[in-house]
Amino acid sequence: MKLAVVGTGYVGLVSGVCFAHLGHQVVCVDKQEERIARLNSGEVPIYEPGLKEMMDASAAAGRLRFTTGLQEAVHHADIVILAVGTPSLPSGEADLSFIEAAAREIGQAMNGYKIIVTKSTVPVGTNEKVAAIVAAHSGHPFAVASVPEFLREGTAVKDTLNPDRIVIGTSEEAVAQRLAELHRPLTEHIVVTDIRSAEMIKYASNAFLATKISFINEIANICEKVGADVMRVAEGMGYDKRIGSSFCGRESATAGHAFRRIRKR
Ligand SMILES: NC(=O)C1=CN([C@@H]2O[C@H](COP(=O)(O)OP(=O)(O)OC[C@H]3O[C@@H](n4cnc5c(N)ncnc54)[C@H](O)[C@@H]3O)[C@@H](O)[C@H]2O)C=CC1
Numbered sequence: 001m002k003l004a005v006v007g008t009g010y011v012g013l014v015s016g017v018c019f020a021h022l023g024h025q026v027v028c029v030d031k032q033e034e035r036i037a038r039l040n041s042g043e044v045p046i047y048e049p050g051l052k053e054m055m056d057a058s059a060a061a062g063r064l065r066f067t068t069g070l071q072e073a074v075h076h077a078d079i080v081i082l083a084v085g086t087p088s089l090p091s092g093e094a095d096l097s098f099i100e101a102a103a104r105e106i107g108q109a110m111n112g113y114k115i116i117v118t119k120s121t122v123p124v125g126t127n128e129k130v131a132a133i134v135a136a137h138s139g140h141p142f143a144v145a146s147v148p149e150f151l152r153e154g155t156a157v158k159d160t161l162n163p164d165r166i167v168i169g170t171s172e173e174a175v176a177q178r179l180a181e182l183h184r185p186l187t188e189h190i191v192v193t194d195i196r197s198a199e200m201i202k203y204a205s206n207a208f209l210a211t212k213i214s215f216i217n218e219i220a221n222i223c224e225k226v227g228a229d230v231m232r233v234a235e236g237m238g239y240d241k242r243i244g245s246s247f248c249g250r251e252s253a254t255a256g257h258a259f260r261r262i263r264k265r
């Protein structure tokens with residue numbers, strides 16, 4: 001398939017490289033000229049095991065390009081993937097200005113039917129906003145879909161090529177089939193649902209992981225008071241398949257950006 005990925009941060013770069021690795025024709029776009037120049041010279045701005053090797057191989061095979069030209073990338077693509085940042089505002093709300101600007105630019109660049117996929121982590125209702133913005137700037141037909149990303153920094157390539165599940169939110173059967181075809185080589189666990197449920201799955205998953213960390217921190221406080229060893233407590237709990245051992249204490253105690261975003265709410 002012909003893909004454009006808008007945003008070459010952690011999510012966009014790793015997704016673009018992995019889709020090219022799977023044999024798709026991928027054009028990655030970023031508005032940062034220096035970042036694109038570095039990527040075009042083979043320099044990878046982040047370290048993820050396997051990423052550079054896959055990027056070099058796909059670029060050499062002509063399946064992967066980097067550009068600042070969003071219009072040419074959109075013209076090339078059947079599927080346009082939005083992977084721009086959605087940082088927290090001081091209020092704790094997600095800053096959707098990058099999403100909105102990218103949707104506007106995609107609308108202006110449209111030259112025919114496209115499936116526009118949001119991979120960025122966005123609040124429920126955002127894909128409807130994206131659709132409204134694109135429609136306001138283009139007369140061409142298009143569909144929007146929510147395909148949230150669950151990768152972790154440090155294991156991003158492994159997580160992308162072997163995800164626990166892929167979630168596809170769309171209101172159109174043909175779009176679901178196309179996106180399922182794109183992701184089928186990665187996993188058999190493909191959850192197809194409506195757009196709002198897909199957006200909610202991402203937020204609910206982040207919230208649940210944050211809850212696990214908060215819970216074990218509270219248990220750690222109690223352990224200190226009663227003279228118990230929280231690591232052994234977490235291990236003893238974690239063997240229970242209903243509970244599981246991940247996000248219960250093995251990692252450091254400083255949570256990542258998505259956790260902080262949830263905690264502020
Ligand atoms: N980093 C992570 O571990 C994960 C992040 N996410 C979500 O994925 C989204 C992207 O995250 P990151 O890749 O970490 O963000 P990032 O901030 O590292 O990268 C975003 C990139 O998009 C570019 N960009 C912004 N507007 C643009 C435009 N109009 N045209 C072209 N390029 C544009 C920026 O220059 C930047 O390079 C966020 O919503 C984040 O919450 C989801 C799962 C994991």
Ligand SMILES: O=C(O)[C@H]1O[C@H](OP(=O)(O)OP(=O)(O)OC[C@H]2O[C@@H](n3ccc(=O)[nH]c3=O)[C@H](O)[C@@H]2O)[C@H](O)[C@@H](O)[C@@H]1O
Pocket residue numbers: 121149150151152153206213246247248249250251252253254255256257258259260
């Ligand atoms: O933007 C997003 O939505 C994405 O960002 C997150 O990334 P992040 O919030 O940075 O959180 P993680 O990288 O998953 O890290 C969680 C943090 O919790 C900490 N942690 C984890 C487990 C644990 O038991 N204790 C603990 O303190 C880790 O050390 C880490 O700092 C996730 O990795 C993505 O799947 C997520 O959806």
